[in-house]
Amino acid sequence: MSTRVPQTRLRDPAYFVLHLQAAAAIREVGQLGWYDSHFLRRVEVARRYLAKVRPERLPDFVAGLASLGAAPGWREILVDDVFDDATREEIIAISRAARPDAHAQQARENADFGRDVMWRIPRFVELQEELRPRVEALTGQRLVSSYNFLSRYGASGKCDLHMDDPRAMYTFDYCIEQDAVWPIHVSRPVDWAGGEMPASFDPETVIADAALDFAEHLMQPGQALLFQGSSQWHYRRPKVAGGFCHLLFFHYYPADAEDLVLPHRWGAHFGIPELEPLCDLFTHPGEDALA
Numbered sequence: 201m202s203t204r205v206p207q208t209r210l211r212d213p214a215y216f217v218l219h220l221q222a223a224a225a226i227r228e229v230g231q232l233g234w235y236d237s238h239f240l241r242r243v244e245v246a247r248r249y250l251a252k253v254r255p256e257r258l259p260d261f262v263a264g265l266a267s268l269g270a271a272p273g274w275r276e277i278l279v280d281d282v283f284d285d286a287t288r289e290e291i292i293a294i295s296r297a298a299r300p301d302a303h304a305q306q307a308r309e310n311a312d313f314g315r316d317v318m319w320r321i322p323r324f325v326e327l328q329e330e331l332r333p334r335v336e337a338l339t340g341q342r343l344v345s346s347y348n349f350l351s352r353y354g355a356s357g358k359c360d361l362h363m364d365d366p367r368a369m370y371t372f373d374y375c376i377e378q379d380a381v382w383p384i385h386v387s388r389p390v391d392w393a394g395g396e397m398p399a400s401f402d403p404e405t406v407i408a409d410a411a412l413d414f415a416e417h418l419m420q421p422g423q424a425l426l427f428q429g430s431s432q433w434h435y436r437r438p439k440v441a442g443g444f445c446h447l448l449f450f451h452y453y454p455a456d457a458e459d460l461v462l463p464h465r466w467g468a469h470f471g472i473p474e475l476e477p478l479c480d481l482f483t484h485p486g487e488d489a490l491a
Contacts (some may be wrong), residue, residue: 222477222478232401
């Protein structure tokens with residue numbers, strides 16, 4: 201589907217009226233302020249839009265997204281001895297030998313996170329799928345392997361407070377090697393489907409909120425932390441002692457949830473025709489295509 205609304209659709213007066221209301225909802229919500237907030241911003245946009253054009257269907261929309269939320273009582277899990285010694289050595293060798301592509305996205309990763317990122321290395325794609333049954337057993341859900349990447353943080357490494365897109369609903373954060381422990385902090389799950397998005401975003405206020413019950417985890421090479429990154433705030437403070445930390449991220453989401461994790465499919469999935477003009481503006485994962 202094109203990232204622009206077809207002009208023929210805009211010539212339909214009824215569609216055009218809804219298109220204007222969709223655009224107004226996008227403008228009203230604006231940006232939420234943290235890295236990877238595109239999905240949750242679109243949830244908030246859709247809720248406000250539906251409240252105006254189909255308020256009786258808003259509860260159905262919110263309830264339908266609940267399957268992407270955390271199960272009652274869920275907390276992150278530290279996993280020991282993820283791979284055997286031979287596989288661990290293979291992963292270290294691949295990580296050290298990998299060379300990042302020179303492109304704009306890589307430059308942003310260097311500037312924003314102090315890291316080199318290599319996406320979907322074939323052997324790591326295989327390992328992600330091999331791990332999937334184990335992750336399913338830990339989460340109690342049937343899962344689909346989503347994207348993965350190697351993240352080699354250097355001396356200026358940092359990972360600001362954020363929650364992820366549900367394509368990364370479950371994150372399996374594997375520590376390959378490091379010269380010193382670099383803590384990761386993870387909150388309890390947040391009810392983003394039923395709760396309101398913050399009107400303003402202050403990371404330190406979120407971190408200081410005792411109700412979020414942040415836990416610090418000190419991962420060692422060979423260990424992994426399994427958490428629900430789309431419902432749990434998480435962050436790493438900027439590295440202060442230099443050095444490096446090389447991590448491998450495997451992401452998973454529930455089987456049969458593809459129509460939920462891709463916002464441009466919401467109209468058809470929920471059977472709400474009035475959502476279509478809004479969904480037509482959601483065809484690009486990172487920005488909204490306003491005609």
